[in-house]
Amino acid sequence: MPATRYFTFFIALTLAAICSFSSCIHAQALQIVPISQQLAPGQRSASFTVTNQSESEAIIQIRSFGWGQTPQGDVFQNTDQLVISPPFARIAPGQSQTVRVMLREHTGDAERAYRIVFDQLPGNLNGKVEMALRLTVPVFASASQTAKPDVQWRIESSAGVPTLIAVNHGLQHGSLLGLELSEANGHNLKLLNQGLPYVLAGAERHWPIAAAQQQLGNGVRVRLRTSGPGGPKEQWLVVGGGM
Template identity: 25%
Template structure:
C-alpha cells in the first residue's frame, strides 16, 4: 500500500483556522537508484478549490550540525509549477539529469510551496493573514550497488541492503547536553523511537529521547539532538533507534 500524508492548507481568519483545501502527496520517501532515470511524485487535491504549487529540488547537506540547502542541477521536477483542480491528481516527474553518484548516495529536499491566489478576496473581519502550505520531502540518488528500499521489479537479498553506520556520544556545549550522532556509512539514517534500555523493546525503555521521528543523519555527516529539559543523561543501557518505520529497533555503537 502506498504511504500517504494529508497536507492541510489553512486560512487564518478571525483567530479561527479553516481548512481551505487539502493535498495528498505520495510516495513521501523518494529514491532514484543508479539504474533509474527518475521517480514519480503524485499530488492530489482533495479540496473544493484549485491549488497552485511550486515544486523545487534543493541539494541537502548537514554542516555544523544543521541542515543546509542549495540550488543544484542534478535532478529537476517536471513540471516545476502545477495547478491542480478540485478532486484531481497531478503527476510530477523527478528526473536525474546526469550520471548517478559514483558511490553512496546524494541527498536532496523536495520543496512544495503553495502559491496564493491573488484573486481570492479576504473575508470580512479577517486579519488578512494567510497560512501558506510548505511541505518538505526527502529525495536520495543512489550510486551503483546501493539500495535502501524494495522494488517490485527487482529481486533482492534483504541481507545486502545498504545500512548507515552510526556512532553516538554525549556532548556538553554552553552548559547544555546534546546527543551527537555520527554516520560513517554510505547512506542516510532516519531516526525514530530513540531510547535506552537493556533490550530493543521501547516499552521497556529506561530512558526515551524520542517516541516518534527524531531526525535524519546524512551519510558522512553528524547531527546533534538536545537532551529534553529536566532529563539526566542515562548512565546505563544500550542506545536503540528505529531506522525504518516498520523495522526493528537496532543498537547504536558509542
Template identity: 30%
Template sequence: MCLPPSLRQGLLAMALLGASQVQAASSVLIWPIDPVLEADQQASALWLENRGTETANLQVRVFAWRQNGFDDQYQNQRDVIGSPPVARIEPGQKQLVRLTRTKDVPPGQELAYRIIIDEIPAPRQPGAEDGKTAASIQFQMRYSVPLFAYGAGLWSKEDLTRQRDPKGAGVPDLTWRKVAEGGRSYIEIRNQGAVHARLTDVAVKQGGQNRPVTEGLMGYVLPGATMRWPVPEPLASGQELLLKVNGAPTVQSVKPGP
C-alpha cells in the same frame, strides 16, 4: 549558495514522514513520501493530489541536501529536475511530477535532495462589511519530501519488484555520544555508513528502564555527517541509546563513539 535561515526553517513546516502518504490541512496529498532514484533509473514519480474544494497552485523545486555544523543545508542544483515546476490542480484531480536526473551519481555513493512544494495562495479581493474594509490573511503551506539518488553498486530501499545484488545494500554505521555545551545537553549521532539514517522512537536505557527522548521522527543523519539534538536534562553515564533506523520494525542499540 546556501538558503537563508528563514527558508531552511520553513522547509520543515510539513514533513510527515512516518506514513505511506502525506496530507496537510490544505488538503494536498503527496505520495510516495520516500522516493528514490536507483542507479539504473533516469526518473522517478511523485504524485500530488488535491483533496480540497479549491484549486491548488503548487511550485515544485528540488534542492541539494547537505549536513554541516549540526545543521541541514539546502542548495540550488540542476542534477535532479522536477517537472512540471508549477502545477495547477483542480479539486479531486492528481498531478504527476517527474523527477529526472541530468547526471549520474558516482558509483557506490548516495546523494540527498529535498523536494520542496510550496502552495501559492490565490489572490483575494478585500471584502467589505458595514462599509469597513476587511483584511484578508492567507497562509502558505510548504511540504518537504526527501529524495535519495544512488550510484552503481549501492541501494538502500527495499523493493521486492526489483532484482538487486544483496552485496549492494547500504546500511548506516552509527555511533553516539552525550555532549554538554553552552549550558545545554545534547545527543550527538555520527553516521559513517554509505547511506542515510532516518531516526525514530529514540530512547535511552539505564538500569533496565527506557526513557523516551523522541516519539516518532527525530531526524536524519546523512552519510559522513554528524547531527545533534537537545535533551531536556543531562544524561547520566552508562546509558544505552536505543532507536529505530529507516523504518525498521525492531529497535537497535547504537554503540558509543569517541
C-alpha cells in the same frame, strides 16, 4: 544563481517530519504520494502524485534542493542535478497532478540527498487570502548497490549541555525511526530539535538532551533505542566515553 549559495529552511510546516513514514502526506487539502523516493543505482527518474482535495483550485510551485546536514541542522543548496517537471501546477478541485523528477549523471560512491519543496501559493477565494503552505519530501540517489549506513553514537557535553551525537560513516543515509534515550533507571530523556528521522551519508547530527533526573556527567550510562530498518536496536552509551 551560484550553486554554493546555502540557506536554511526555517520552520515552514514540514509535515514530512510529522508523518515521516506513513504512505502519504496530508496538509489542509493537499495529498502527496509517496512521501519519499529512493533512486537505485542507474535509476534516473521517479514521480510524485499531488492531489487537491479542496473545493478550490490549488496553485503549486515545485523546486528541488541539494540536502546536507551539519551539527547545527539541515542545510539546503541550489542544485541543477535534480530536474522537476512541471515546476508549476494548477490543480483543480478533486484532481491530481503527476510531478516527475529526473536525476542528472550521478558520480562518486556516496548517496546523494535532495529535498523536493511543494509550495502552495496564496490565492484569493471569496475575498479571503489563503495561507501559503509548504511541504518537503526527501529523494535519495544511490550510486552503489552495496552502499549502507554506518551510524556511530556518543554523548558529550556541548556548551555545557549534554548532547547525543550521531556520525554516519557509511555511504547511505540511516533511518532513525523511534529514536529514544533513557537513563539507567528507565526514565526517558527528551531529545530537542529532532527534525526528520535521518542521518545522511557522511553527516553528523546533534540532539541536545533536556534536563534529566540525574546530572548526565562523564561516566553515566544511558540507553539508546531505535526501530529503523532491520528491526529494533538497543545499545548503552557512556557519557563522555567517545564512539
